[in-house]
Amino acid sequence: MTSHSRIRRFFFPSLTPRFLIRVCFVAVAAYLFFGHVLIPIRIQGTSMEPTYRNGGMNFCWKLRYLFSKPERHDVVAVRFAGNRVMLLKRVVALEGEQVEFRNGKLFVDGGEIPEPYVLNPCNWNLPPREVETGCVYVVGDNRSMPIENHYFGQTSVKRIVGVPLW
Amino acid sequence: MVRLRYVIIALVVVGLGLFAVVYFSPSEEKRVRKQFDLLSEYVSKDPDENAIAMARKMQNLGSLFGDSCELQIAVEVLSGTYTREEISSYAARARARFPKLSLGVNDLQVTFPEHEVAKVTLTARLTGQTRAGEQRRETRELECLLKKTEGKWLFSHIEVIEVLKK
Numbered sequence: 001m002t003s004h005s006r007i008r009r010f011f012f013p014s015l016t017p018r019f020l021i022r023v024c025f026v027a028v029a030a031y032l033f034f035g036h037v038l039i040p041i042r043i044q045g046t047s048m049e050p051t052y053r054n055g056g057m058n059f060c061w062k063l064r065y066l067f068s069k070p071e072r073h074d075v076v077a078v079r080f081a082g083n084r085v086m087l088l089k090r091v092v093a094l095e096g097e098q099v100e101f102r103n104g105k106l107f108v109d110g111g112e113i114p115e116p117y118v119l120n121p122c123n124w125n126l127p128p129r130e131v132e133t134g135c136v137y138v139v140g141d142n143r144s145m146p147i148e149n150h151y152f153g154q155t156s157v158k159r160i161v162g163v164p165l166w
Numbered sequence: 167m168v169r170l171r172y173v174i175i176a177l178v179v180v181g182l183g184l185f186a187v188v189y190f191s192p193s194e195e196k197r198v199r200k201q202f203d204l205l206s207e208y209v210s211k212d213p214d215e216n217a218i219a220m221a222r223k224m225q226n227l228g229s230l231f232g233d234s235c236e237l238q239i240a241v242e243v244l245s246g247t248y249t250r251e252e253i254s255s256y257a258a259r260a261r262a263r264f265p266k267l268s269l270g271v272n273d274l275q276v277t278f279p280e281h282e283v284a285k286v287t288l289t290a291r292l293t294g295q296t297r298a299g300e301q302r303r304e305t306r307e308l309e310c311l312l313k314k315t316e317g318k319w320l321f322s323h324i325e326v327i328e329v330l331k332k
Contacts, residue, residue, distance in 0.1 A: 045303060080289035080307040080329055082273025087305075087329070126332070138330065153330035 037062055038165070039083060047140030047150065048088050051075065051117055052164070060086065062162040070094075070136050070160055072113070077161045078138060086161055089138035089152065090117070099137045100128035101147075106139075120144035134158070195276045198284045198312055198319050202271045205230055205321075209269040209292075211261050220258070228254035231321045232313060238325040264294040264302075282314035287327075 013019050034040060039060040046054050052075075060077045070076055070091050078087040092115075093099035093108050100106075104122030106113045122143035131137045131154055139152040192200075208227040211220075228250040236247045248256070261267060270291040277285050292304045311323035 078329065080273065080305065081275065081287045082289060084272040085289045085291060085305055089330075151330055153332040155330050159329065 039162075041077070041086065041088075041164070043088060047142050047152075048075070048090070049142040050119055051090075051141045052088060059165040060162045061165050064163040065160060070157065072108075073117075074163060076136075076138065076163055078155050078159050079161045083161060087138075087151070088164065089140055091136045092139050093131050093137035095131050095133050095135055095157075097131050097137075098128045099126075099131060101126040104143065117141045118143055129154075136160070194278070194284070194319075198276050198286060199274060201230055201312065201319050201321070202274060202286070202288065206269045206271055209257065209261070209267065211264065211267040213265045220261070224254045224258045227257055232315060235321050236323045238323070240326065240328050240331075263296065265297060267292070267294040284312040284314075284319060286310045286312065 039062065041058050041060050043052050043054060043056040043058060052058070072091055072094060074091045076089060076091055078089055080086070092106055092113065098109050101124040104124050106115055107128075118141055120143055124143060124147045126147065135154045135156050137152075137154050140150060143150065204226070208223045208230070215223075231250040231253055234247050234249055235253060237245055239245050270293070272289045272291065274286060274288045279285050287307065287309050290306055290308050292302075294302045296302060307327040307329050309325045309327055310321060312319040313322045314320075
């Protein structure tokens with residue numbers, strides 16, 4: 001078989017039953033993998049800047065918390081009614097912990113938590129509140145806007161779908 | 167032998183016909199989903215929308231709601247029961263602030279907990295551009311109850327689910 005005919009066969013394969021079965025298998029595998037394991041996501045909004053830029057592409061790795069729980073500083077995808085629309089936020093406090101903001105600094109159980117990923121100046125103040133059982137406290141990295149305009153807070157661990165792949 | 171072939175062909179044709187009738191006939195779930203498509207259409211706005219089109223849309227928007235509709239939201243001031251006229255009026259005022267507005271509904275899950283009552287959970291995404299050119303984007307999970315009145319599915323209760331609790 002010449003290399004020319006091999007290339008031709010690669011791009012224009014004959015529709016044999018074996019080839020059709022292979023196509024079906026690849027299609028089903030791709031649907032299951034990219035629909036339920038590694039979901040492609042497009043980032044919209046600026047709440048996670050500068051870590052994740054508006055308009056960027058990524059994948060949501062759903063198996064990340066199969067055998068573990070979210071930890072502080074993890075970036076997680078939080079679902080709404082389904083998987084079509086998700087929030088990308090960072091876990092800053094875990095269940096049972098007291099979380100608060102003082103002049104833009106994060107305090108958990110009274111101790112200041114360094115946040116090297118927050119690069120924009122911030123002057124947020126939030127009175128202390130305890131994170132309920134089965135929940136985590138999530139906030140975006142971009143704190144440049146007033147606290148009222150930033151969508152953040154406590155959410156159920158059950159709503160965490162996965163993590164961005166990078 | 168020939169007769170048997172005709173019988174088989176007739177059975178296949180009847181089967182396909184039944185499948186087409188079942189598949190294409192508007193089921194109750196499709197009718198409920200249609201109400202959300204209409205809601206999205208009436209709330210959305212193009213920059214070149216004229217006053218007559220706006221008035222017609224607001225009138226149509228009111229017709230999607232029952233005589234009264236209860237709104238339940240974490241912001242106490244907005245919670246309450248509204249008539250369809252009030253809903254049209256508030257929606258018209260809110261739309262006037264945005265030259266361009268778009269309401270998208272995702273991840274609709276429709277169930278029928280009672281006879282002639284539909285419960286729908288969904289993710290609603292409202293995207294708009296203010297007159298100052300500022301881009302606004304709000305995403306919320308909603309739980310809606312629709313009741314069938316005179317053959318129409320009308321909104322009777324809308325609850326904004328608190329995904330993140332400050």
